[in-house]
Amino acid sequence: MKFITSVFIVFIMLSLILTKTMISGKEENATCVMANLQICKSAVTTGNPHSKECCEKLKEQQSCFCEYLKDPLVVPYITYAKIILAACGLSFPNC
Numbered sequence: 001m002k003f004i005t006s007v008f009i010v011f012i013m014l015s016l017i018l019t020k021t022m023i024s025g026k027e028e029n030a031t032c033v034m035a036n037l038q039i040c041k042s043a044v045t046t047g048n049p050h051s052k053e054c055c056e057k058l059k060e061q062q063s064c065f066c067e068y069l070k071d072p073l074v075v076p077y078i079t080y081a082k083i084i085l086a087a088c089g090l091s092f093p094n095c
Contacts, residue, residue: 032064055088
């Protein structure tokens with residue numbers, strides 16, 4: 001009986017989330033996957049020149065920056081990240 005109740009609750013929660021997504025017309029944080037910025041890895045970790053594709057990905061992921069900054073693995077690369085963001089015409093987030 002507990003299993004059926006749990007399955008029902010999960011079903012209801014998923015239904016609410018999907019309905020909210022359909023109504024709002026967008027998925028919240030669905031694209032916030034740091035792996036999507038793999039193209040910028042060399043520029044962020046070594047200071048090498050960034051590519052046009054890197055800037056395009058950064059612009060796509062701009063709404064995710066504050067979420068990414070919560071990851072302690074990102075902290076050592078903030079200096080290069082600020083330089084690349086400025087070069088791409090983006091501002092560093094104020095979270």
